[in-house]
Amino acid sequence: MRFKIVFLALTSATNLFAQNSADSSFVISQELANITIVAPNEIRKMREAAMPVSVLGKRQLEGTTTSINDALARTVGITVRNTGGVGSASRVSVRGLEGKRMGIYIDEAAIGQIGDYVSLNDIPTDMIERIEVYKGIVPYRFGGSALGGAVNVVTKEYPPVYLDASYEIGSFNTHKLNMTFKRTNAKTGLQFGMGGCLTYSDNNYKMHLQNLGNRVVERDHDQFKKAMFGASLKATKWYFDEAKLEVVFTGTRAEIQGIDSDIREAYNHSISGIAAMTLKRDNFLIDGLDLDFDGCYSYGENGLCDKALFRYDWDGNRYPSLSPFGGEQGQYASDSDNHTHDLAGKLNLNYLMSEHHAFNLNVYATHTRQYPENELMDKCFGYKTSFPSRMSSITVGFSHDLTLFDGKLMCATTVKNFTYHSNTKVLENTFINRLSDVNLTRNYWGASEAIRYKFNQELMAKASFSSEVRIPTAEELTGNGYSILPATNLSPERCKGLNAGLLYHHDNAYGFIEMEATYFMNQLDNMIRYQADMIPSMARYANFGKVVTNGVEAEIKGDATSFLYFYANATYQDLRDKRKLEVGSTAPNPTYNKRMPNIPYFLTNFGIELHKENIFGGKGQNSRLLFDSSYTHEYFYDFEMSSLQDRKIPTSFTFDAGIEHSFQNDRWTLTFKVKNLTDRIVYSDLNRPLPGRNFALKVKFVMK
DSSP: OOTTHHHHHHHHHHTOOOOOSSOTTSEEEEEETTEEEEEEOHHHHHHTSSSOEEEEOHHHHSTTOOSHHHHHHTSTTEEEEESSSTTOOEEEEETTEEGGGEEEEETTEEOGGGTTTOOGGGSOGGGEEEEEEEESOOOTTTOSOOSSEEEEEEEOOOOSEEEEEEEEEETTTEEEEEEEEEEEETTTTEEEEEEEEEEEEOOOOEEEEGGGTTEEEEOOSOOEEEEEEEEEEEESSSSSSEEEEEEEEEEEEEEOOOSSSOOOSOEEEEEEEEEEEEEEESSOSSTTEEEEEEEEEEEEEEEEEEOOSEEEOTTOOEEEOSSTTOOSSSSSOEEOOEEEEEEEEEEEEEEEOSSSEEEEEEEEEEEEEEEOOOHHHHHHHTSOOOOOEEEEEEEEEEEEEEEETTTTEEEEEEEEEEEEEEEEEEEEETTEEEEEEEEEEEEEEEEEEEEEEESSSSEEEEEEEEEEEEOOOHHHHHOOSSSBOOOTTOOOEEEEEEEEEEEEEEEOSSSEEEEEEEEEEEEEESOEEEEEOSSTTOEEEEEOOOEEEEEEEEEEEEESSSSEEEEEEEEEEEEEEOOSBOTTSSSBOTTTTOBOTTSOOEEEEEEEEEEEETTTSSSSOEEEEEEEEEEEOOEESSOOSOTTOOOEEOOEEEEEEEEEEEETTTTEEEEEEEESTTOOOOEEETTEEOOOSEEEEEEEEEEO
16 A cells, blocks of 8 residues: 655655665665655564565574574574475465465566466575564455465665675485576666576485384485576656566476385476566546556466386386286376466455545456376276366455544454355266266355554554465365365355454664554354375365354564674464364264364474674674574374374474675675584475485576
């Protein structure tokens, strides 16, 4: 929203806008003659908005972090669940609500439709200005459906001429190469940009297999390769204030590492092409009406290749596959080649009627067509097992922003309507060749209210309530053609949430000190869970029932001295099963009021940064020493029916450290990082150990 309109007008007139070089929570201040203009910058303004939000700036994205997931994992209220090393599957959880319940955005454009080909971790941290984490409520201007909140990655706005290149080498034969280039023609206003990244890792670290008596083996089939290339053309002097066209190409090959057995040949693969268009214009048609439109089309091919004729255990013993056609992971071979077409569009109209009232209309629509093909699996069954499917959805949201009492009170009210339709064919029973046509159309309403009140310049209170709906994804409803079966009877998830907290921000001689404490409560109905099917190596999604969350989170961060920055946060989230009866039965539910399994409930983070300019003499140099620690208390993989059960994810307490030195006014930067400094054995999922101590050295060059 444009609550900053007065500040923008002043800074535009006097050319006083400046960006803080250390942490964007500071205040921008300039003096001209006898006039002083003081305006909170972007991150400070976001923190003072009505919605509950955490913002990660440069400090959280640099130093010991090697990916977006690293930065998110240290944020209050957030858990990141990885299944292995570089390129492994990961799930971002906000206050216990994870995975597809989170809205994932890049510059406010959703990437949910292309999640099989592009993930947050694919974006180099060098390209990111900040990361916004919204908790409980998805901002109305983003569109779409989500319950847990949203993660929005805001990429940097580069100078007219810019080149950024970096190379990182790390443990387990890991290599990362990133490059960004931008060129602007001042006369025409045309901007051309291009960039790409290459990632490779053997991921051959040693792992302790809890399922095999804590046996130690080396991962020998976990190689990961990914290539991405993108280009954009943006015009700033046409009818639209910004008209941008972007294209992105990706290719991935990820070997599958066995845990229960030694998988040696199976792998996942994908390629994709993505085209996106953005149009923006202030004062569109009438004064005060701003237009923001995003459109995206993607085509992708992905699949699983699992057709080895032999299986192996960790002693090297060889066994024939269970199917005459091969396969290491289960009873059936697979050589799938699935084709997917995705369309997504967002129209956002924002009308600033006065200094007190603003209105917003957001329309977000998606359409997905899937064409799965797996001839090898069809041979195993003796008939066709996967079929084309279509899914469409549209979300319409209308919002009102109210500002009163000289900006002390802000309210954001939103009403949304969700509609979706899916069409596919399914086998009534996978072992019987009998097809059924499934056509499904559903419609739901949701709403949210967020309030912020500033008692003074340093202390404010926030509260929000939401009743949101999450539409099942195409994968959840219609499967993916090789490992996930259709579940066309899924109901959407519904969540009622409450947030209430206090935020204190004090500017001191060195920068700032900020403290925040929040209570949150969620009631999730029709929870969708991923569960194994009767067919080995296959699974499907199903509605679980009602889950209630109660939790608190607290954080303190800031500048203790001119050279010391620190942060500390803690989260307690208690998710309980509230189903009184078994699903489809009158029998009592034995897990009623039990803590939900496989979800951490207590976690903390702490870190410090020591920084000093020209510590080695000379000019234009800056040095940083960073230290981060994370603690996650043990939790059960299954429902806790006895304190003696051993299916637990053990407590993890890890330490990371890094040193960074830049010279020639940040033209060159060298960074050395050590993760898991004490070489702790860490699991974030049952029997899936994460890497031990590992190192990385990075060199970065910037020309502007």
